[in-house]
Amino acid sequence: MSAPLRFDGRVVLVTGAGGGLGRAYALAFAERGASVVVNDLGGDFKGHGKSSLAADKVVEEIRAKGGKAVANYDSVEAGEKLVQTALDAFGRIDILINNAGILRDRSFTRISDEDWDIIHKVHLKGSFLVTRAAWNHMKNQKFGRIIMTSSGAGIYGNFGQANYSAAKLGLLGLANTLAVEGKKYNIHCNTIAPTAGSRLTQTIMPQDMLDAFKPEYVSPLVLWLCHESCQENSGLFEVGAGWIGKLRWERSLGAIVRQKNHPMTPEAVRNKWEKICDFDTANHPRTIQESVSMLNDVLSQIESQDVSPNPTSYSTSAFSTGFDPANAIGKKLPPITYEYTYLQPILYALGVGMSTKDPDHLKFLFEGNEEFCCLPSFGVIPAQASMFEGGLTNIPGLSFDFTKMLHGEQYLELYKPLPTSGKLTSEATVADILDKGSGAVILLDVHTYSGKDLVCYNQFSVFIVGAGGFGGKRSSEKSKVTVNPPNRPPDAVATDVTTVDQAALYRLTGDRNPLHIDPSFAALGGFKKPILHGLCSFGFAARHVLKHFANNDVTKFKAIKIRFAKPVVPGETLQTEMWKEGNRIYIQTKIKETGNIAIAGAYVDLTSTSDQPSAKQPSAKQPSAKGAGLQSDLVFQEIGRRIKEEGNQLVKKVNAIFQWNITKDEKTAVQWTIDLKNGSGELYQGPARGKADTIFTVSDEDFMDVVLGKINPQKAFMSGKLKVKGNIMLSQKLGTILQQYAKL
Ligand code: NAI
Numbered sequence: 124m125s126a127p128l129r130f131d132g133r134v135v136l137v138t139g140a141g142g143g144l145g146r147a148y149a150l151a152f153a154e155r156g157a158s159v160v161v162n163d164l165g166g167d168f169k170g171h172g173k174s175s176l177a178a179d180k181v182v183e184e185i186r187a188k189g190g191k192a193v194a195n196y197d198s199v200e201a202g203e204k205l206v207q208t209a210l211d212a213f214g215r216i217d218i219l220i221n222n223a224g225i226l227r228d229r230s231f232t233r234i235s236d237e238d239w240d241i242i243h244k245v246h247l248k249g250s251f252l253v254t255r256a257a258w259n260h261m262k263n264q265k266f267g268r269i270i271m272t273s274s275g276a277g278i279y280g281n282f283g284q285a286n287y288s289a290a291k292l293g294l295l296g297l298a299n300t301l302a303v304e305g306k307k308y309n310i311h312c313n314t315i316a317p318t319a320g321s322r323l324t325q326t327i328m329p330q331d332m333l334d335a336f337k338p339e340y341v342s343p344l345v346l347w348l349c350h351e352s353c354q355e356n357s358g359l360f361e362v363g364a365g366w367i368g369k370l371r372w373e374r375s376l377g378a379i380v381r382q383k384n385h386p387m388t389p390e391a392v393r394n395k396w397e398k399i400c401d402f403d404t405a406n407h408p409r410t411i412q413e414s415v416s417m418l419n420d421v422l423s424q425i426e427s428q429d430v431s432p433n434p435t436s437y438s439t440s441a442f443s444t445g446f447d448p449a450n451a452i453g454k455k456l457p458p459i460t461y462e463y464t465y466l467q468p469i470l471y472a473l474g475v476g477m478s479t480k481d482p483d484h485l486k487f488l489f490e491g492n493e494e495f496c497c498l499p500s501f502g503v504i505p506a507q508a509s510m511f512e513g514g515l516t517n518i519p520g521l522s523f524d525f526t527k528m529l530h531g532e533q534y535l536e537l538y539k540p541l542p543t544s545g546k547l548t549s550e551a552t553v554a555d556i557l558d559k560g561s562g563a564v565i566l567l568d569v570h571t572y573s574g575k576d577l578v579c580y581n582q583f584s585v586f587i588v589g590a591g592g593f594g595g596k597r598s599s600e601k602s603k604v605t606v607n608p609p610n611r612p613p614d615a616v617a618t619d620v621t622t623v624d625q626a627a628l629y630r631l632t633g634d635r636n637p638l639h640i641d642p643s644f645a646a647l648g649g650f651k652k653p654i655l656h657g658l659c660s661f662g663f664a665a666r667h668v669l670k671h672f673a674n675n676d677v678t679k680f681k682a683i684k685i686r687f688a689k690p691v692v693p694g695e696t697l698q699t700e701m702w703k704e705g706n707r708i709y710i711q712t713k714i715k716e717t718g719n720i721a722i723a724g725a726y727v728d729l730t731s732t733s734d735q736p737s738a739k740q741p742s743a744k745q746p747s748a749k750g751a752g753l754q755s756d757l758v759f760q761e762i763g764r765r766i767k768e769e770g771n772q773l774v775k776k777v778n779a780i781f782q783w784n785i786t787k788d789e790k791t792a793v794q795w796t797i798d799l800k801n802g803s804g805e806l807y808q809g810p811a812r813g814k815a816d817t818i819f820t821v822s823d824e825d826f827m828d829v830v831l832g833k834i835n836p837q838k839a840f841m842s843g844k845l846k847v848k849g850n851i852m853l854s855q856k857l858g859t860i861l862q863q864y865a866k867l
Contacts, residue, residue, distance in 0.1 A: 128350045131156035134213040135349070136206065138162045138199050138253060139223025141177025143321030144272075147338035148220050148345050149181055153190030155346065158213040161185070162195040162205050162223065168322050170225035170241050173198075199223045200244055202252025206260070216257045218268045218349045221250035221294070226323055228283045239286045246272075246290040251297060258310075267310035268349035271298040275316050275361065278370070291316075295359060302357030303410075311356040313348045316370075317341045318363030340365045357409075374414070376404045376527065383425050404527065404589055406647050413643040420637065420644075427511065448556035448563070448595055450520030456551040461505035461571075464544045465490040467632065468497040471504060474629035475662025476619050476697075483675050490543070497541040499680035500665035502579035503533065503658055504632055506569040509551035510583055511634070515567070518553060523563075523587045530657050531564060532584035532724075534603035536682040538577050538757050548572050554582065555602065558595030563587045566602055570831065577754055577827060605686045605724025608709035613700035617667035618715065621655060623694040629659040650690065657687040660697060660712060660721050667699040668708045668727040678730070681706075681757065685725035689714070697721065706731060730760070753823040755785050758830055759795045763806035766797070770804030779853045782815035786822045817853050820846040 130152055140149040141163025153159045161181045165174030178194040185192035195208040199221075209216040225245050227238040250271055261267025276284040277291030294314060301312040318324075319341050320333030328336070344362045347353055359370045378398040381387040392399070408414040472487040475498065479488055486494040515521060549571045557564040567583040582603050622628075626639040634656050637644035645653040665683050673679035691697065696715035699722075701708050706729045712722035766773060777799040784791045796811045798804055811818075821829070825844040828834045839845035 127155070128346060128352070129156050130218075130346075130350070133157045133217040134160070134209050134215050135218040135220065136160040136162060136195075136209050136216055136253070136257070137220040137222055138205065138249070139164075140181055140220075141165055142181075143323065144317055144319050144338045144341055145220070145222040146181050146184075147319075147342045148222065149192065150185060150188075150190075151339075151342040151346055152218070152349075153185040153192055154188065157218070158191040159185060159193075160195055160205065160209045160212065161192050162197065162199070162208075164198045164223070165196060166225070168225055169227060170245060198245070199249030199253050202249070202254075202256040205253050206256035209257075210260070215264065216260050217264075217266060219254060219257050220270045220272075220345060220349075221253060222270075222272050223249060224272065224323065226284075227286060229286075230283050231285045234286050242286040243290045243293075246287070247293045247297070250294055254297075254301065258305075261305070261310045262308045265309050266351065267305060267308070268351075268353075269298075269301060269305075269310065269312040270345055270348060271295065271312065271314040273314045273316045273359070275318065278316055278359075278361075298359075299357055306356060311348075311353070313355055313358045313360070315341070315344060315348075316359070316361045318361075336364050371407050371409070373402065373405045373407055375400060375402050376406065379421055379424060381425055406649070408647065410643060413647055416637065416641060416644045417647060447520035448558075448593060451518050451553050452556055454518045454520075454553050456509055456515065456518070456553075459505075459508045459549045459551075460546060461508050461549065462546045463505075465495070467504065468501055468541075468543055470628075471501045471632045471662070472498055474625070474632050475500065475659055475666060476621060476625065477666065483670070486675070495543055496677050497543050498662065498666055499537050499541065499669065499677050500535065500658075500662045500683065501541055502535050502537055502571065503581055503661070505547040505571050506535075506549045506551075506579070506581040506583075507633060507658070509549050509569050510567065510585075515553075515565070521553070521565070523590050527562075527588040527590070529586040529588065530583070530687055531586040532582075532603075532605065532684070532686045533658065533661055534580075534582040534584075534682070534684045536580045536757075537680060538579060538754055540677050541578060542573055545573060547578060555599040556595060557597055557599055557602075558591050558593055559586070559597065560591045561588070563590035563593070563595070566599060568601075575824065577831070603684050605684060606709065606726055607724060608700070608711050609702045609704065611702070613711075614703045615671045615701045617671060617699045617701070618696060619663055619667070619699075620696045621659075621663070621691065621693055625659060625693040626653055626655045627693075629656050629662075634658065652692050654690040655693050655695075657690075660687075660691050661685055663697050664699045664710050664712050664722055664725065665727065668701060668710060668729075671701060672703060672708050672727075673729050673731075680727070681730050681760075682728040683726070685710070685722050687721070688723040689719045689721050691721045728764075753785060753787060753792060755823050755826045755830075756793070758827075759783075759806060762797060766799070766804045766806050770799075770802075773799050774802070774804045777853075779816040779850070780811050780813060781853075782811045782818045783826075784818065784820040785826060786820065789822075791820075792823065815849060817847060817849040817851070820848075 135152045135157045137145050137149045137159060139145040140161040149159045149161050161178045163178040165177040166172040175194065175196045178196055182192040182194045193208060193212040195205050197204045199205065206216055223245060227242050229238055254269060271294040273294050274291040276288045280288055298312045298314045305312055318336055319338045320328055320336045321338060325333055341362050344360060344367050348355055361368050361370060378395040380391040380395045469488055469490065477484040477487050479485060486492045486496055487498055489495065549569050551567055551569040554566040554568040565585050565587065567585065569581040569583065570577060571579045630639050638648055639653050639656055642653060664685065669675055669680055691714055698713045698715045700711045700713065708727045708729065710722065710725040710727060711720060713719065714721050780800050781797045783795040785793050793808065794810050795806065795808055796815065797806050821844060825839060829836055829839050829845065836845060840847060
């Protein structure tokens with residue numbers, strides 16, 4: 124059994140302790156060793172008259188039991204005098220129970236000024252004055268415990284008690300601020316709303332209730348809250364009949380009703396009313412900082428809206444449209460330019476845990492290194508600007524709440540090593556929107572260009588909590604799917620400890636969401652501490668694979684797909700498990716300390732791997748890794764890989780051989796053959812070995828434009844950009860495959 128809670132050496136002042144609840148507190152504290160000041164004015168329950176009898180009786184009771192107590196007969200309105208009694212008798216004041224109270228119940232319009240004032244004087248001002256008198260003593264001794272006595276009438280309202288309710292809830296406000304100001308001096312202030320049979324309740328409670336709700340069922344909570352070992356501060360508790368419950372504020376997630384450059388209107392408020400009042404995804408702010416921190420985010424969300432000024436319009440249509448995917452799919456966001464020097468790739472490398480301790484990291488950390496280069500996973504950085512600044516929610520049909528957005532999955536594919544500095548332009552398109560019931564998934568495809576060259580492609584998969592149920596499809600052929608690792612022990616494991624400042628460092632690469640640095644903001648989202656950016660763990664995993672299977676050669680890194688399964692807290696250890704199957708490295712990242720899987724369903728595709736070069740060298744049937752150094756190489760390689768996986772089905776569906784002549788500077792630079800007629804199909808470099816059914820001739824650039832859907836094949840054909848020989852009808856089948864398979 125744990126030790127009993129004692130109050131030896133502590134001095135307790137209980138106001139209104141001549142009867143009811145106050146008496147029970149005084150007796151209980153004295154019984155456990157405290158010296159008690161029993162204060163009571165001794166008037167009637169309406170605040171008329173005075174007498175020393177009530178206080179004296181309780182003091183006698185305590186002394187009769189061997190306890191220490193003195194009486195004080197002042198009204199709480201004489202705050203200093205009450206505290207002085209404690210100092211005179213016992214030399215200090217440790218604990219203050221603001222309990223004294225009276226009633227002047229009247230229906231609202233019958234409340235006189237006097238009824239109002241006396242209630243406020245005894246309850247609110249009295250508690251203020253006694254507490255103020257005790258405060259500096261508590262502060263100097265770095266210990267104090269204060270109880271404020273509120274009431275259910277204040278919390279919920281009660282007929283005939285407007286004056287009393289106002290004063291009682293005023294006490295909660297007072298307590299909340301004292302809790303904040305006293306915290307650093309170990310002064311804790313909590314509030315109770317008791318229910319007990321007493322003089323105050325005898326006119327409203329039947330006798331059996333008066334007997335059942337004993338004040339002794341309230342005092343144990345008061346004693347615990349006032350013990351030096353109790354760290355509770357700023358709490359509000361309902362207590363009675365042997366039951367105790369804690370109350371807290373609940374706030375709906377709410378809704379942004381203002382649009383940049385537009386007046387905020389009551390109509391917009393009306394249109395969002397349901398959402399404003401929806402507690403399904405509510406949170407529980409505990410401090411004023413937690414409460415207001417989200418407002419900064421609201422401001423930046425409004426600021427980042429890309430809407431043209433229209434101050435005269437009072438239209439609310441932008442907000443009343445809500446979530447309407449049909450309207451949003453295929454919509455493009457305005458292009459975003461990302462300009463950077465060598466500093467950003469270096470900062471990124473540090474952000475994902477690279478260190479000069481590892482000599483082969485130097486080429487990512489030092490711009491003067493001969494092989495200075497960019498980590499491939501840096502490719503998410505220019506693209507993510509589309510997410511943050513691209514005004515996703517301004518797309519008609521995508522009016523959702525940013526605070527409900529979770530980053531679910533990420534796919535990144537590189538077409539060439541990322542420049543170490545320069546200007547990249549990202550173009551984002553809403554590829555698809557899925558209905559997952561509990562939420563919606565938005566697939567945002569972002570293509571990033573250096574000049575005209577496509578450098579990389581990202582697919583952001585974001586989950587919008589609560590936006591599902593619109594009757595949409597559950598999956599999409601446009602989605603880059605996750606895959607499970609093989610069912611055997613991993614071929615390699617890389618372990619890296621993140622630092623406690625990992626997120627503080629990583630956020631400097633662009634994702635400034637306060638969730639990753641501000642404890643109050645993180646608490647709002649339900650996290651105990653700020654969490655690491657999912658894309659930071661993604662960067663760790665990507666570089667683990669790059670090192671283990673590509674010897675840190677960035678030209679070998681082709682693509683990565685991951686699902687964010689669990690958040691990581693900065694300081695935790697990331698353990699990346701890797702399985703090699705051909706050029707695909709399956710990965711899974713665990714948090715070593717908890718065993719939780721942070722990254723799941725993940726893989727990295729390399730163009731070739733460094734550990735088993737001979738066995739896995741490209742055969743005659745496979746395109747060489749380097750191809751002809753054209754943008755289209757990677758598309759063909761991807762097609763080749765898909766044919767290896769699904770060739771049988773394709774041969775059945777298509778039954779044709781296609782030859783591609785890809786030109787550069789008007790000369791054929793490379794030929795590819797897609798054979799979907801023989802065996803289980805294959806892709807190879809060079810002209811068709813048998814007779815090609817269709818031969819296409821197109822420049823590398825125009826090929827990419829077709830694949831990316833920038834020009835449709837018919838247009839390319841009509842304008843002479845795409846030349847077709849042989850069976851033109853068959854090319855339609857190929858077109859579908861190309862676009863589906865290249866997924867660009
Ligand atoms: P009570 O009437 O038995 O005790 C209140 C005591 O305060 C009395 O002994 C009274 O003489 C004393 N007092 C009144 N004015 C004073 C003043 N100006 N200076 C010093 N002492 C003064 O009532 P009870 O029920 O024990 O109430 C204690 C506290 O609990 C009150 O603040 C009351 O508002 C609160 N409360 C009680 C509830 C209940 O169910 N009993 C419900 C909600 C709140």
